[in-house]
Amino acid sequence: xxxxxxxxxLTLILVVSLAACAGTxxxxxAGTGDGVTEITFWxxxxxxxxxxxxxxxxxxxxxxxxxxKIHVTGVFQDWPGTDALTAAISxxxxxxxxxxxxxxxxxxxxxxxxxxxxxxxxxxxxQGSAITKEDLVPNAVSAYxxxxxLLGAPYAISTLALYYNKDLLAQAGYDAPxxxxxxxxxxxxxxxxxxxxxxxxxxxxxQFEFESFIxxxxxxxxxxxxxxxxxxxxxxxxxxxxxxxxxLTQWDKVVKTGALKPTKDSMNEEFAQGLNAxxxxxxxxIPTVTELVGDSFEWGVAPIPTVNADDVxxxxxxxxxxxxxDRDDEAKRLAAWEFVQYMLSAxxxxxxxxxxxxxPVNVNAAQTEExxxxxxxxxxxxxxxxxxxxxxxxxxxxFCPNSSEVGGVIKDKMIEFGNGSLTKEETFDAIMNGIASxxxxxxxxxxxx
Numbered sequence: 001x002x003x004x005x006x007x008x009x010l011t012l013i014l015v016v017s018l019a020a021c022a023g024t025x026x027x028x029x030a031g032t033g034d035g036v037t038e039i040t041f042w043x044x045x046x047x048x049x050x051x052x053x054x055x056x057x058x059x060x061x062x063x064x065x066x067x068x069k070i071h072v073t074g075v076f077q078d079w080p081g082t083d084a085l086t087a088a089i090s091x092x093x094x095x096x097x098x099x100x101x102x103x104x105x106x107x108x109x110x111x112x113x114x115x116x117x118x119x120x121x122x123x124x125x126x127q128g129s130a131i132t133k134e135d136l137v138p139n140a141v142s143a144y145x146x147x148x149x150l151l152g153a154p155y156a157i158s159t160l161a162l163y164y165n166k167d168l169l170a171q172a173g174y175d176a177p178x179x180x181x182x183x184x185x186x187x188x189x190x191x192x193x194x195x196x197x198x199x200x201x202x203x204x205x206x207q208f209e210f211e212s213f214i215x216x217x218x219x220x221x222x223x224x225x226x227x228x229x230x231x232x233x234x235x236x237x238x239x240x241x242x243x244x245x246x247x248l249t250q251w252d253k254v255v256k257t258g259a260l261k262p263t264k265d266s267m268n269e270e271f272a273q274g275l276n277a278x279x280x281x282x283x284x285x286i287p288t289v290t291e292l293v294g295d296s297f298e299w300g301v302a303p304i305p306t307v308n309a310d311d312v313x314x315x316x317x318x319x320x321x322x323x324x325x326d327r328d329d330e331a332k333r334l335a336a337w338e339f340v341q342y343m344l345s346a347x348x349x350x351x352x353x354x355x356x357x358x359x360p361v362n363v364n365a366a367q368t369e370e371x372x373x374x375x376x377x378x379x380x381x382x383x384x385x386x387x388x389x390x391x392x393x394x395x396x397x398x399f400c401p402n403s404s405e406v407g408g409v410i411k412d413k414m415i416e417f418g419n420g421s422l423t424k425e426e427t428f429d430a431i432m433n434g435i436a437s438x439x440x441x442x443x444x445x446x447x448x449x
Contacts, residue, residue: 035069036069036070036071037069037070037071037331037332037335038071038073038332039070039071039072039073039099039100039332039335039336039339040072040073040075040098040099040100041057041072041073041074041075041098041099041100041101041102041339042074042075042076042077042081042084042085042098042100042101042102043074043075043076043077043081043101043102044076044077044078044079044080044081044102044104044320045076045102045156046076048287048355048356049156049356049358050076051355052351052352052354052355052356053074054074055351055354056342056343056348056351057072057074059342059347059348059351060072060339060342060343060348063342064338064342065338065339068335068338070335070338070339072100072339075098079104080103080104080106080107081101081102081103082103082107082110084096085097085098085101085110086110089110089114089116092116094116094327094328095327097116097325097327098325099324099325099327099332099333099335099336099339100322100323100324100325100336100339100340101322101323101325102155102156102320102321102322102323103152103320103321103323104319104320105143105144105318105319105320105321105397105399106399106400106403106404108144108146108151108152108230108321108399109230109399109401111151111152111323112146112151112399115326116325116326116327117151117323117324117325117326118323118324118325118326118333118336118337119149119150119151120144120150120151120152120153120324120340121149121150121151123324123337123340124150124153129341130341130345131341131344131345131362133150135344135346135362135363135364136154136344136361136362136363137154137157137317137359137361137363137385137388137389138389138392138393139316139317139388139391139392139393139394139395139396140154140157140317140359140361140388141154141393142231142393142394142396143157143316143317143321143396143397144321145231146230146231146232146399147231147232151321151323152321152322152323153321153322153323153340153343153344154317154319154321154344154361155319155320155321155322155343155344155361156319156320156352156358157317157318157319157320157358157359157361157388158282158283158284158317158318158319158357158358158359158384159212159282159283159314159315159316159317159318159359159384159387159388160208160209160212160280160281160282160283160304160315160318161280161281161282161283161301161302161303161304161315161383161384161387162177162178162278162279162280162301162302162303162304162305163271163278163279163280163281163285163289163299163300163301164177164277164278164299164300164301164302165197165271165274165276165277165278165297165298165299166297166298166299166300167274167297167298167299168191168195168197168274168277168297169187169191169277171191171194171195172187172190172191172193172194172195172277173190173194174187174190177278177300177302177305178305179305179306179309180250180305180306180307180308180309181213181247181250181251181253181254181305181306181307182250182253183305184201184254184278184305185250185253185254185256185257187200188200188201188254188257188259188260188277188278189257189259191259191277192257192258192259195277197274197275197276197277198261198270198275198276199259199260199261199275199276199277200257200259200260200276200277200278201254201259201260201261201276201277201278201279201280202260202261202264202267202270202271202276202278202279202280203254203260203261203262203279203280203418204262204263204264204267204280204411204414204415205251205262205410205411205414205415205418206407206410206411206414207400207403207406207407207410207411208282208318208397209280210247210410210414211224211316211397211398212304212315212316213247213251213304213307214240214243214244214247215315215316215395215396215397216304216306216307216311216312216313216314216315216316216391216395217240217243217246217247217306217307217308217311217312218243218311218312219310219311219312220312220392220394221312221391221392221394221395221396222240222243223239223240223394223396223398224238224239224240224397224398224400225237225238225239225240225398225399225400226238226239229396229397229398229399229400230398230399230400230401231396231399234401234448235398235399235400235401236439236443236448237436237439238432238435238436241432243307244428244431244432245428246307246308247307248417248424248427248428249424250307251417251424252424255417255418255420260418261276262414262415262417262418262419263415263418263419267279267281268281268285268288268289268292269292271289271292271293271299272289272292272293272296274296274297280304282318283301283357283359283383283384283387284356284357284358285357286301286357286378286380286381286383286384287355287356287357287378287381290378290380300380301380301383301384302383303315303387312391312392312395313391314387314388314390314391314395315387315388315391315395316388316391316395316396316397317359317361317388317396317397318397319358322340322343324336324337324340344361344362345362346360346362346364346365346367346368346371347368347370349361349362349365350365350368350370350371350374351370353370353371353374353375353381354370354374357381357384359384359385359388360385363389366385401442401446402438402439402442405438405441405442406435406438406439409430409431409434409435409438410431410435413427413430413431413434414427414431416430
């Protein structure tokens with residue numbers, strides 16, 4: 001009797017176990033369950049941008065993902081989102097890597113020569129591809145192109161712009177923003193004399209702003225560094241000595257007005273309160289400034305003033321791209337490309353205008369109802385796209401391998417220049433020598449093979 005009871009219990013356990021296995025679905029070598037391929041997306045966005053990322057993920061999972069049996073899980077990584085990846089790379093720990101990661105331009109060197117990086121060039125425009133390069137903003141494509149091949153998919157981009165208070169400019173006798181830095185300096189003097197603004201211009205010049213004034217010089221733009229700013233080889237030195245001198249010569253006129261605030265406290269709020277007549281800020285701040293200003297005064301957004309009257313002007317795309325990682329899993333690799341394609345689509349890119357202002361990298365986004373509605377409600381949201389789509393492919397940010405050190409030199413010396421502690425000549429020498437030293441130190445520790 002006892003033996004029969006034991007046998008019955010073992011039989012029941014086996015039946016329950018088999019039922020449980022059937023209930024959870026079989027798992028194949030590709031790591032799928034019920035035929036669904038699970039992939040992981042690491043991103044570095046929180047707040048409003050983070051909510052828009054989740055909106056994109058939800059739309060993909062409910063639409064194309066459900067149709068093609070792909071499910072994406074988003075994982076927030078602290079900005080710039082490279083620490084966990086760096087750790088995984090060091091041990092080639094594919095199990096703890098993402099399938100797709102959002103990286104900012106200053107981190108491109110981390111994956112450019114990595115064996116697991118899947119180049120978007122090998123997928124985009126190919127058979128069955130829903131996205132081609134022609135669908136994307138041209139200099140957003142060139143921004144992430146190395147040696148003629150697209151490495152990452154431009155994803156969340158913005159550009160630098162001049163925000164201006166139309167009411168204060170009108171009080172000073174102007175009905176349009178300045179076209180050149182020299183014109184801006186003249187305007188600043190008038191604003192200082194004729195209005196109650198605390199400052200005519202608030203502009204903290206970091207590497208972003210500094211490079212913007214360099215890249216937009218000349219008929220076809222100017223590379224900040226050698227090897228096409230790191231796109232045809234490692235960027236090892238500056239390639240814009242004359243352009244830096246030209247910019248500082250013109251910026252000296254701005255400094256000498258005595259109406260420049262060269263530091264950053266609360267730029268959005270101070271502009272919205274009418275304390276600063278003009279400000280240099282990313283176009284991503286347009287929705288925030290719109291909410292802060294309300295109907296207090298009329299304001300606008302324009303391309304940054306050019307250094308020279310005949311410069312190409314405009315701006316370069318700043319922001320991030322999506323990079324695909326080979327985790328030794330064909331199903332995940334193909335699913336990752338389906339996901340990246342969706343994130344580049346007009347539908348997904350138009351979502352950036354829902355409370356934020358990243359530039360839709362897909363030029364067809366302008367035809368979506370979501371984009372049209374957003375621009376109708378706030379015409380300023382169209383300005384960033386207009387700025388980026390009027391410049392050549394050569395107007396791009398640099399792939400500077402030691403941007404934190406180079407950026408530190410620029411920021412510190414430009415603040416000293418802005419508050420009068422350094423002359424134009426002293427600033428030029430300090431920046432050129434400081435950056436040269438930064439490159440020398442970096443490549444001494446990281447020699448090129």
